[in-house]
Structure formats: structure tokens, C-alpha cells
Amino acid sequence: MTTREAEWSALLIAAMEGDGRAYARFLGLVTPVLRGIVRARGRVLGPEAQEDVVQEVLIAIHTKRHTWDQSAPLLPWLYAVTRHKVVDAFRRRGGAVHLPIEDFADALEAQVEGDGMAARDSAAxxxxxxxxxxxxxxxxxxxxxxxxxxxxxxxxxxxxxxxxxxxxxxxxxxxxxxxxx
Amino acid sequence: MKTDDLIGLLAADSVPSAPLHPARIGAMTVAAIVAVAGLFLALAGMREGLAVVMQRPEVVAKTLLPLILFVLVLPWALRQVRPEAGAPHWGLLLLPLAVAVGLFAWAFATLPPEQRFAEMMVSAITECLGLIVLLSLLPLGLLLSRMRQGASVAPMRAGALAGLAVGCGIAAGYSLFCTKDNPIFYVIWYGVAVLLVTGIGALAGRRLLRW
Incomplete structure (x- = not known):
């Protein structure tokens, strides 16, 4: 957890200074974790809608990245943004979701398996x-x-x-x- | 669009983004309230003999109570711009509330019955409510527009706190003009005015602070 905190926050700090490569790497690392959370919690949605939710969260992270206080830990911020957007996205699709913080911790710890989801096309x-x-x-x-x-x-x-x-x-x-x- | 493509897209938009500075938003809000209240006081004039009446504790309390609330609540509102911010310690509001209730009870007990509600005229109430709400609108609008850059996970709560802070700040300024020193009057009507601004903030926040 702590090494991830250090690695991810270093990447996002570089990204916020304009380093596109660091940013792509950061988002690439975050995405499987997001996908894990969304998939675990949003089974009713079906794979395509799930991937739409993942993309919505990524866009929210992007447009709100300046709200992260760089002197504070990144993961709580990331969790808060993710939770807000996932709950929100599910509500808009007519379902409710309960997202306890343990899910986030579990998803961070989970080994990321290769999945076909990344190749799925979302035109939403x-x-x-x-x-x-x-x-x-x-x-x-x-x-x-x-x-x-x-x-x-x-x-x-x-x-x-x-x-x-x-x-x-x-x-x-x-x-x-x-x-x- | 595939998610990997989206990541490429977002990375291509990685212009340097300046971090958010809640303290700056706070400074701007204080400046806006001082400017609006100052302009009002310059135009309408402070009440006569301010220095003399300020020696009475219930007159000092009319200014100090909203001022303390402002100082307490503005940082709460500013903290809401970060998504990881939780609810503030609402319980702390009980302290100023208890002082207000105490002032009200004290006035009720010490004033002769015919004087308790003597100042409750429609014109006085309209002036007090109308001016506090009206003067609050510009600073509140400014504060909310700044808070839009943030990412509050509870837009209604964030907006309500913004309204409460601005309403209290303006009420403190307005109190230097207001000649109604009976706590029964000002506890009720300052209270209603501040609650109105809080409500406006909550409704505006629900619309403006979503993301």
C-alpha cells in the first residue's frame, strides 16, 4: 500500500507538471483497480455498462485532479473520487450501490488478472x-x-x-x- | 472508445494543472464580504454612537456572535472542495446556538412584557431580512463559483455551509448599521435571515457543485 502510495503520487505529481507519459502510466495503473471495484459491485450492470462507468471515473479523476492536495496522501483522495462517481453512475443507471472503503483496499491488493474488458469498445x-x-x-x-x-x-x-x-x-x-x- | 484509448486521450490533455488553493478562495470570500458590507455601511452609514452602545454586552453579542460563526464555518465550507472531506463537527454549532438562546431568554426575562416584541414591525423585519439576504448574494455567488473548481462529494452540504458562512459574515457587518438591540428581535430575525441564505446556498450548491 505504502509503495503504491509513493509510486502513484509521484506519477500524478509529474503528470500535473505536464508529463503526459507519467500520466498515461498513472491512469494505466489505476484503471485495473477501478475495473475491479466496478465489476465487484456492479454485476447487475453488465460488462459494457461497467466499462462505461470505469471511463466516467477516469474522466472525473482527470478533470478534478487539481483538487488533490499534493501534501496529503493520494489514495484517500482517489478513493473518494472513485466512490462518488461509481455511486453516482450506478444511481443514474437506476441501481443503488454500497461501496465500503474495504472494497477499495481489497481492489488495491487484488492481483490484476488479464481481462478482455480493456479491449471492449465503449461509444457511450x-x-x-x-x-x-x-x-x-x-x-x-x-x-x-x-x-x-x-x-x-x-x-x-x-x-x-x-x-x-x-x-x-x-x-x-x-x-x-x-x-x- | 476503448479504455486504453481514453487513457491516451486524457494523457494528451495533460497540460500542467495548478493545484486548488482553498485558502485563496477563503481570502477572496473575506474580501468580498468586507467590500460589500463596507460599501453598504459607507452608503447607509453606521449607527450613531456605535462606540457607546458597544459597551453593552447584548449589543456586542449582536456583532460578535455572527462573526464567531463566520470564522468557525468558513473553513468548513472551504474544506468541502476536497472529495475526501467528511461532514464537519456539527456539534460545535450548539455553542453559539446556546449563547443565542441564552440572550433570547435573558431579554425575555428582563424586559417588561410590552417591550419584548415592541420592535417587531413589518418594516423593521423586512429591512433586516431583506438587507442581510440581498447583501449576501454577491459574496455567496462568488464563493460558490470558486467552489465549483473543487470536487465536493456532498454538493448540498457544501452549498449550505457556504451560505451559512457568508450569511453570518454579512450579518456581522450589517449589525453595525442595525439599531435593534433587543436580543428577542435580532436572535429571531438575524437567525431567519442567515437560515434563508443557508437555504439558498444549499439549493444553489445542489445544482452548481455537482460534478
Whole structure:
């Protein structure tokens, strides 16, 4: 637990200073843990909806990462964000979920098995973006193009692509926003 | 979109993000309340003989009680911007509440019956309620807009605490203008005004602080 705390917080600190590689690594480490929690708690949802929830939590972690106090431990923050978004996502899908903190600890300890879930395609959020935003998001995420390449293709400046990308992610976070609470 | 692709996407959006500073939000809130209350007092004028009446404990309490509540509750509201924040120690509110009830009882016991509710005129009540609520709106709006950058897991509670803090801060400022020194009057109507601002904060928080 403590080494994970140290490793993950170092990665996220680097990420918040703009290191995209550290950030991808951080999210890559967090995702299987999230998936474990969502799968254990959300059996009724079915695998596809479960993966949508995982993605919603990832987007929430992304848009709210600045709310982590870097002088405080990361894992309690991560747990709080995860719990809030998972409960919220399940409620929006018409189910209630009880998520005790032990689940989080268990998921952190659990050995991550290879799973087919990662390859599952979820169109839930991207499908609701406008055409241009969806195009940019698809180019960067699915085709792995750099923002500069996308800019050249769409005759936009790289800065404009970055802004459009940033806004598209914000909009995806809006879509996955909770109701009343 | 596959989750691995999403991770690539989010990593491509890894512009440096400045950490949240709740203390700065707090400083801004204090500044907004001082500015709004100060402007009001500059325009409407402080009550006459403030220094003299301030020697009476029930007059001092009219300013001090909301001020203490403000100092107590503002940090609670600010803490709510972090997702791991729990509920505040609500029990601490019983202390100022007990003082308010004590003041009310003391006034009720010592004042002759015809003076107890002598100041309860519609105009006085409207002035007190209306001004405290009205003056609170701008600082509360500012505070909530800042808190939106945070990630409160209990938006209604966070909004209510913001409203309670701002309402108390404004009430403390307003008390320097108000000439109603009967605790029966100000405990009830300052109380109602602050609760109204708390309610506005709670409802606004429920809408604005979701994420």
C-alpha cells in the first residue's frame, strides 16, 4: 500500500507538471483497480455498462485532479473520487450501490488478472460529442495521432486542437455528471 | 472508445494543472464580504454612537456572535472542495446556538412584557431580512463559483455551509448599521435571515457543485 502510495503520487505529481507519459502510466495503473471495484459491485450492470462507468471515473479523476492536495496522501483522495462517481453512475443507471472503503483496499491488493474488458469498445461518451470534437477525440485516442498531426489535417493550429480536445473532455465530464445529491 | 484509448486521450490533455488553493478562495470570500458590507455601511452609514452602545454586552453579542460563526464555518465550507472531506463537527454549532438562546431568554426575562416584541414591525423585519439576504448574494455567488473548481462529494452540504458562512459574515457587518438591540428581535430575525441564505446556498450548491 505504502509503495503504491509513493509510486502513484509521484506519477500524478509529474503528470500535473505536464508529463503526459507519467500520466498515461498513472491512469494505466489505476484503471485495473477501478475495473475491479466496478465489476465487484456492479454485476447487475453488465460488462459494457461497467466499462462505461470505469471511463466516467477516469474522466472525473482527470478533470478534478487539481483538487488533490499534493501534501496529503493520494489514495484517500482517489478513493473518494472513485466512490462518488461509481455511486453516482450506478444511481443514474437506476441501481443503488454500497461501496465500503474495504472494497477499495481489497481492489488495491487484488492481483490484476488479464481481462478482455480493456479491449471492449465503449461509444457511450464519444458518440454524444459534435462531429468535429468527436473527430479530434477519435484521431488522438483511437489513431494515436499527435495534436500537431490532427492540426495539420484539419488546418487548425496545434494550440487550437489542444483547446478543442480539452473542451471535448470537459464536455464528456459534463455528460457523466451526477444528478441531485 | 476503448479504455486504453481514453487513457491516451486524457494523457494528451495533460497540460500542467495548478493545484486548488482553498485558502485563496477563503481570502477572496473575506474580501468580498468586507467590500460589500463596507460599501453598504459607507452608503447607509453606521449607527450613531456605535462606540457607546458597544459597551453593552447584548449589543456586542449582536456583532460578535455572527462573526464567531463566520470564522468557525468558513473553513468548513472551504474544506468541502476536497472529495475526501467528511461532514464537519456539527456539534460545535450548539455553542453559539446556546449563547443565542441564552440572550433570547435573558431579554425575555428582563424586559417588561410590552417591550419584548415592541420592535417587531413589518418594516423593521423586512429591512433586516431583506438587507442581510440581498447583501449576501454577491459574496455567496462568488464563493460558490470558486467552489465549483473543487470536487465536493456532498454538493448540498457544501452549498449550505457556504451560505451559512457568508450569511453570518454579512450579518456581522450589517449589525453595525442595525439599531435593534433587543436580543428577542435580532436572535429571531438575524437567525431567519442567515437560515434563508443557508437555504439558498444549499439549493444553489445542489445544482452548481455537482460534478
Amino acid at each position: 461518451l464519444i458518440g454524444r460529442l459534435d462531429a468535429r470534437s468527436a473527430d479530434i477525440v477519435r484521431a488522438v485516442s483511437l489513431d494515436g495521432q499527435s495534436t500537431a498531426e490532427v492540426g495539420a489535417r484539419l488546418s487548425m493550429s496545434e494550440g487550437a486542437v489542444r483547446v478543442a480536445l480539452h473542451r471535448a473532455i470537459r464536455r464528456m465530464a459534463e455528460m457523466a455528471k451526477g444528478r441531485d445529491g
